[in-house]
Amino acid sequence: MSTTPDPPAPAPRLRQRRIVGVSTKMYFSAARTASFVNALLTLLAAPDAHPLLDTIDIFIVPDHVALTAAVAQVVAAGQKVLVGAQNCHAEDAGAFTGEVSPAVLAEVGCALVELGHAERRRLFGETDASTAGKAAAVVRNGMVPLVCVGEVTRGGGVAVAVEEVLGQVRSVLEAVPEDAEVVLAYEPVWAIGASEPAPVGHVCEVVRRVRESEEVKGREGATRIVYGGSAGPGLFARLGGEVDGLFLGRFAHDPGQFYKTLCEVAEAPRLRES
Numbered sequence: 689m690s691t692t693p694d695p696p697a698p699a700p701r702l703r704q705r706r707i708v709g710v711s712t713k714m715y716f717s718a719a720r721t722a723s724f725v726n727a728l729l730t731l732l733a734a735p736d737a738h739p740l741l742d743t744i745d746i747f748i749v750p751d752h753v754a755l756t757a758a759v760a761q762v763v764a765a766g767q768k769v770l771v772g773a774q775n776c777h778a779e780d781a782g783a784f785t786g787e788v789s790p791a792v793l794a795e796v797g798c799a800l801v802e803l804g805h806a807e808r809r810r811l812f813g814e815t816d817a818s819t820a821g822k823a824a825a826v827v828r829n830g831m832v833p834l835v836c837v838g839e840v841t842r843g844g845g846v847a848v849a850v851e852e853v854l855g856q857v858r859s860v861l862e863a864v865p866e867d868a869e870v871v872l873a874y875e876p877v878w879a880i881g882a883s884e885p886a887p888v889g890h891v892c893e894v895v896r897r898v899r900e901s902e903e904v905k906g907r908e909g910a911t912r913i914v915y916g917g918s919a920g921p922g923l924f925a926r927l928g929g930e931v932d933g934l935f936l937g938r939f940a941h942d943p944g945q946f947y948k949t950l951c952e953v954a955e956a957p958r959l960r961e962s
């Protein structure tokens with residue numbers, strides 16, 4: 689009879705580090721962005737700041753003009769807050785008047801670039817293909833693409849939403865290296881700029897199916913999925929740990945509300961993957 693002990697069961701893998709951020713879209717003046725960043729950094733540095741905030745990634749996405757000042761504020765404060773851009777061009781340099789180079793964004797300390805937001809798709813004609821090209825450029829320049837995906841129409845149900853979202857996800861993931869880190873922001877278009885977020889059950893089921901999809905599951909690179917669309921304080925706990933964080937807009941444009949949401953995400957119980 690063999691005395692060889694059974695190999696120990698693999699330790700349950702902790703879910704990825706949570707990530708929470710806010711976009712100011714085009715709502716803020718430069719002065720308001722500076723004041724917002726200053727207030728946030730003050731809250732994060734306070735002696736009574738939530739001790740678990742170190743366990744999450746925090747980012748802010750100001751407009752392009754305010755971005756370098758925001759980076760300077762973060763660096764001066766010595767805080768680990770990531771600064772992102774709201775868009776970029778797919779080429780690093782050239783005759784593209786009015787566009788923003790991903791190489792320059794990286795040069796000035798930008799850490800991630802938001803791509804394919806519903807407003808860019810609807811108002812500026814961006815497509816899955818153009819978003820994919822930009823994602824490749826962002827990765828090539830050492831930054832993380834924060835790719836917005838989401839179904840346009842409400843009422844189609846989970847299966848329809850997943851199909852639409854996976855098409856958007858697939859084109860981006862095919863354009864970046866297998867080991868590239870990517871953050872997907874699931875933002876149902878109909879829930880953006882609304883009075884309340886999409887129903888929790890819908891969000892959880894769509895995110896769960898996207899996470900379990902062939903496109904995402906087998907990837908070598910970290911692929912975090914956050915929720916955005918009228919998100920604010922009180923939402924994350926209701927999502928039951930199904931998402932890796934939140935991408936906020938209007939309901940976090942007050943630094944106190946953003947900080948409150950950060951604390952909620954940091955202290956929510958950690959689920960483990962089976």
Ligand SMILES: O=C[C@H](O)COP(=O)(O)O
Binds near residue numbers: 917935938939
């Ligand atoms: O960029 C953020 C999302 O589009 C959500 O914006 P919102 O919370 O103002 O709807």
